[in-house]
Amino acid sequence: MTDELKQDDLVKINYKPPKKDWMDTPVNFRHGTYIYPARAKNLKYLDLPNPREWSPTDEDWKLPENWKDIILNGMKERLDKYRSFKVFMDICVRCGACADKCHFFIGGGDPKNMPVLRAELIRSIYKGNFTAAGKILGRLNGARGLTKDVIKEWFYYFYQCTECRRCSVFCPYGIDTAEITMMGRELLTLLGCNVNWVLEPAANCYRTGNHLGIQPHALKDMFEMLLDDIEDRTGVKIEPTFNRKGAEILFVTPSADYFADPGIYTCMGYLMLFHELGLDYTWSTYASEGGNFGLFTSHEMIKRLNAKIYAEAKRLGVKWIIGGECGHMWRVIHQYMDTMNGPADFLEAPVSPITGTKFENAKSTKMVHITEFTADLIKNNKLKLDPSRNDKLRITFHDSCNPARAMGILEEPRYIIKNVCNNFFEMPENTAREQTFCCGGGAGLGTDEMMEIRMRGGMPRANAVQYVHDKHGVNRLTCMCAIDRATLTTLMEYWVPDVKVTGVHELVANALVMKGEKERIVDIRGEPLKEKKGEDDV
Amino acid sequence: MYNSGKIITGLIIFVGLVTLPFWYSIGKANIKPDPSLNTPVINQMKVKHCIESKQFMIDNHMELLNEWRNAVVRDNKTIYVSTTGQYFTMSLEDTCFHCHSNEKQFCNQCHSYVNIQPYCWECHVKPAEEIANGH
Amino acid sequence: MKLLLAFVIVLVLSAVPYIGIKYAGMSYEFGVIVPYAAVAVFILGFVYRIVKWAKSPVPFRIPTTCGQEKSLPWIKQNKLDNPSGTSGVVGRMALEVLFFRSLFRNTKTELKDGPKLAYGSSGWLWLAAIAFHWSFLIILIRHFRLFSQPVPYLINLLENVDGFLQIGIPTLYITDILLLAAVLYLFIRRIAIPQVRYISLVSDYFPLLLIFGIGLTGVLMRYFYRVNVIGVKELVMGLIALKPAVPADIGSLFFIHLFLISTLFAYFPFSKLMHMGGVFLSPTRNLANNNRMVRHINPWNYPVHVHTYAEYEDEFRDKMKSVGLPVEKE
Numbered sequence A: 001m002t003d004e005l006k007q008d009d010l011v012k013i014n015y016k017p018p019k020k021d022w023m024d025t026p027v028n029f030r031h032g033t034y035i036y037p038a039r040a041k042n043l044k045y046l047d048l049p050n051p052r053e054w055s056p057t058d059e060d061w062k063l064p065e066n067w068k069d070i071i072l073n074g075m076k077e078r079l080d081k082y083r084s085f086k087v088f089m090d091i092c093v094r095c096g097a098c099a100d101k102c103h104f105f106i107g108g109g110d111p112k113n114m115p116v117l118r119a120e121l122i123r124s125i126y127k128g129n130f131t132a133a134g135k136i137l138g139r140l141n142g143a144r145g146l147t148k149d150v151i152k153e154w155f156y157y158f159y160q161c162t163e164c165r166r167c168s169v170f171c172p173y174g175i176d177t178a179e180i181t182m183m184g185r186e187l188l189t190l191l192g193c194n195v196n197w198v199l200e201p202a203a204n205c206y207r208t209g210n211h212l213g214i215q216p217h218a219l220k221d222m223f224e225m226l227l228d229d230i231e232d233r234t235g236v237k238i239e240p241t242f243n244r245k246g247a248e249i250l251f252v253t254p255s256a257d258y259f260a261d262p263g264i265y266t267c268m269g270y271l272m273l274f275h276e277l278g279l280d281y282t283w284s285t286y287a288s289e290g291g292n293f294g295l296f297t298s299h300e301m302i303k304r305l306n307a308k309i310y311a312e313a314k315r316l317g318v319k320w321i322i323g324g325e326c327g328h329m330w331r332v333i334h335q336y337m338d339t340m341n342g343p344a345d346f347l348e349a350p351v352s353p354i355t356g357t358k359f360e361n362a363k364s365t366k367m368v369h370i371t372e373f374t375a376d377l378i379k380n381n382k383l384k385l386d387p388s389r390n391d392k393l394r395i396t397f398h399d400s401c402n403p404a405r406a407m408g409i410l411e412e413p414r415y416i417i418k419n420v421c422n423n424f425f426e427m428p429e430n431t432a433r434e435q436t437f438c439c440g441g442g443a444g445l446g447t448d449e450m451m452e453i454r455m456r457g458g459m460p461r462a463n464a465v466q467y468v469h470d471k472h473g474v475n476r477l478t479c480m481c482a483i484d485r486a487t488l489t490t491l492m493e494y495w496v497p498d499v500k501v502t503g504v505h506e507l508v509a510n511a512l513v514m515k516g517e518k519e520r521i522v523d524i525r526g527e528p529l530k531e532k533k534g535e536d537d538v
Numbered sequence B: 001m002y003n004s005g006k007i008i009t010g011l012i013i014f015v016g017l018v019t020l021p022f023w024y025s026i027g028k029a030n031i032k033p034d035p036s037l038n039t040p041v042i043n044q045m046k047v048k049h050c051i052e053s054k055q056f057m058i059d060n061h062m063e064l065l066n067e068w069r070n071a072v073v074r075d076n077k078t079i080y081v082s083t084t085g086q087y088f089t090m091s092l093e094d095t096c097f098h099c100h101s102n103e104k105q106f107c108n109q110c111h112s113y114v115n116i117q118p119y120c121w122e123c124h125v126k127p128a129e130e131i132a133n134g135h
Numbered sequence C: 001m002k003l004l005l006a007f008v009i010v011l012v013l014s015a016v017p018y019i020g021i022k023y024a025g026m027s028y029e030f031g032v033i034v035p036y037a038a039v040a041v042f043i044l045g046f047v048y049r050i051v052k053w054a055k056s057p058v059p060f061r062i063p064t065t066c067g068q069e070k071s072l073p074w075i076k077q078n079k080l081d082n083p084s085g086t087s088g089v090v091g092r093m094a095l096e097v098l099f100f101r102s103l104f105r106n107t108k109t110e111l112k113d114g115p116k117l118a119y120g121s122s123g124w125l126w127l128a129a130i131a132f133h134w135s136f137l138i139i140l141i142r143h144f145r146l147f148s149q150p151v152p153y154l155i156n157l158l159e160n161v162d163g164f165l166q167i168g169i170p171t172l173y174i175t176d177i178l179l180l181a182a183v184l185y186l187f188i189r190r191i192a193i194p195q196v197r198y199i200s201l202v203s204d205y206f207p208l209l210l211i212f213g214i215g216l217t218g219v220l221m222r223y224f225y226r227v228n229v230i231g232v233k234e235l236v237m238g239l240i241a242l243k244p245a246v247p248a249d250i251g252s253l254f255f256i257h258l259f260l261i262s263t264l265f266a267y268f269p270f271s272k273l274m275h276m277g278g279v280f281l282s283p284t285r286n287l288a289n290n291n292r293m294v295r296h297i298n299p300w301n302y303p304v305h306v307h308t309y310a311e312y313e314d315e316f317r318d319k320m321k322s323v324g325l326p327v328e329k330e
């Protein structure tokens, strides 16, 4: 995957835009910079239009006959439905403040990856078709006509945006190019121009409840493996429940947590923590996915996939919900779920059964972030922790885009990390918290065929990790996002190979002193807790 | 979620501010300036003529005075030669106010109309008439 | 090219009133009809644009959070960058509108060998933007002296503060210099920074040049080529009293100034300058991040197809039973 990509070539970045105007520069589908189109079967499964087999490199994309009307009507509908879209189309002054804030521009130099120009790709069509000034003045006012090449350009660049919202932090009007990308992708969806890396998980999730298409019996098997590993490493036997009616709490996390390394270690952390607390909770096989690739498709798809969480909470009769470590999942839960599928009046405002703390900030949505839950436990001294068990790790923390810029959940994970390990180092200010850099593979870009774009887009993040690696010897990158755990792993292997990726609750798992545990000589990955003696001493 | 209430309030405030001059002028008499030359000294002049032409004085009296000040204070010069070759002492009080002894009816007519606030009076004494009237 | 075109447009716009006044004697057209029309277009256009935006709802609450959320009571919330209530939002908006808070964060990214990425703070854009907007506002307010009789005390105060250097006759206003310098900077930056130049349109150069033209004619009138200020005020007062009359001999420079301003006003509602209204309506800034506390209502929320639990169990019932997962229907 990354073999063919030479770092020396990647870092030769030319930020100087070409002479030719961007409107006259057609898009070039080059291997490593675009995602394979969605298979017809996935579109069909989700009742999406124009299912067919095609490739972006084809001359003919097999668009529907009336594709132009579809796009223009689709734009009109969305302009009428979303004030954000309309206002953002109108008020950009092209000051360029956002230009060098996007990781894809920083890592690649393609001018159309400047957020402002990404937005102009659609704004130019808006001006040409929906504003008087644009219709009269045409190109002078930045307007252009809608052609098939425009659709190709949209497909290319709206799938080179990870909807990370970093640009929005710096824009004086808060213009959120992620929102514009979402509109662009919705419009492309109307023509059946989707990517498989998004729609296959979405279709799987629709059917089986999770992205990976794991069926209920297989899901249980996977957990057995995790539970065996936990017993092997801690001596504690855990027996979680699934689809249990009458539990107090429903727990929902992204499926990557119980399926893929290194997410599984974080998942083991949840299992151990809840067991140690004796929490009355259940997993669900139907709502077995916290993630929501609808966010990368359309608002309607968000709602269709998200509906399962409240439906399952209602069916099982739980009182409230805890959500695991994930980024885009929390964008959906925090900013969309209650509005789309609420009100959750069948649930109760969340109260921690262990500490009695009322989670006031979640009283309507009734879903609490796991780091809010755990930070409260630690603050109230409900956990016995031995941070020295993480001593071989020198840790830094990556704020995932959505928790940082769509929630502002910044201190909770840091509080936990500082309590479960002794060596914590922040990355530089311009690369952390609300200014954090994307992993380069969010919003459905985290697939192998996108490797060049991912490694480029991830470079600013990797560079900051490199900095703390060089300065403080950091060897672990903590994050609370399932996509990150996968994409950052590849990114680190490529740019900073000495650094491995970890979830917050993996660190908790290591430090948590459990009742009836055996002497812990290995960490939750089964690796020795302490560096082998001798290596350092000689 | 439209927030119409807030938006309409905002619009009313905006339109109110933009049209403020219109509201502000309602009911106020729009008196145009009418500088008066009716002073004892001017009334006695046969040819009513300032030190330079009327148009020049309207356009440039402020600069002229500024030059006078600098000439007197910095260069110790006190005599001004006009374009017609006449000599005048460069003095606000002795030359200008000698004829224009009516600041209120003369200077202030225009100054207050267009809101000019010359800082002459930070140093100079106002013309005698004004002092007598209690200014 | 684009730049040149914008320049030519502004030149032509300056020539029109000059010719009109000087050779066609159209002082009534340029002194009365044009300004009235411009103000009418401005107000109606502005209201029209805002109403058009307002007609689209805000279906979801999508603030961009730029600081710590409100969560557990012992975690300090960043109330201005991540407000959870009205007062915080008002504070955040005030910072944005009055001090361009977001622009203040601006950084400049540089790629050095290594590779090392460096993010220097880059305050010039912010400084120029602030200098430009505030000068513009203060100059606008100062003009009230031509629009009011008697002139309110506050305007006097503003003039005195603005002219406190007491340089020259008539007193030099600091904002006059700042405005021209800032616009010049913004303009040069547009040409000099390759990326910004690449994204710039005629409609980006035009307002800057237009405003520069307005500032320049204003400064020329005030400091160099005197116009008949009394006449100007008579004209203005006549206009606002709705008894328009054009005094003679105002000077053609004034009519150029007036015509450029009228152009700006009339152009405003149909251009990017509407950011003035739009900034207040931006959903990533004007909403509180109380998403999980208060349910946001989407007026067009509609039912969608979902895959129900019943359908799910129907497909997987046997497999579920085989591993002992509870089912609804046996």
Ligand code: HEM
Residues within 6 Å of the ligand: A093, A095, A172, A173, C096, C097, C098, C100, C103, C125, C128, C129, C130, C132, C133, C186, C187, C190, C204, C207, C208, C273, C275, C276, C277, C279
């Ligand atoms: C609430 C009122 C306003 C706010 C908050 C605001 C804010 C801003 C900000 C943050 C920028 C970006 C920085 C820059 O490029 O300078 C900007 C640009 C600009 N603003 Fe405003 N503005 C307001 C009103 C106005 C008005 C009334 C005008 C003109 C008559 C105006 C003219 C401009 C122009 C021409 C630019 C572009 C500068 C460039 O091209 O570099 N603004 N504004």
Ligand code: SF4
Residues within 6 Å of the ligand: A091, A092, A093, A094, A095, A096, A097, A098, A099, A115, A116, A170, A171, A172, A173, A174, A175
């Ligand atoms: S920062 Fe905002 S206003 Fe400036 S160019 Fe980018 S999107 Fe446009």
Ligand code: SF4
Residues within 6 Å of the ligand: A101, A102, A103, A104, A113, A114, A115, A118, A160, A161, A162, A163, A164, A165, A166, A167, A168, A177, A178, A181
């Ligand atoms: S949302 Fe992120 S990826 Fe998309 S344009 Fe903005 S900074 Fe770039």
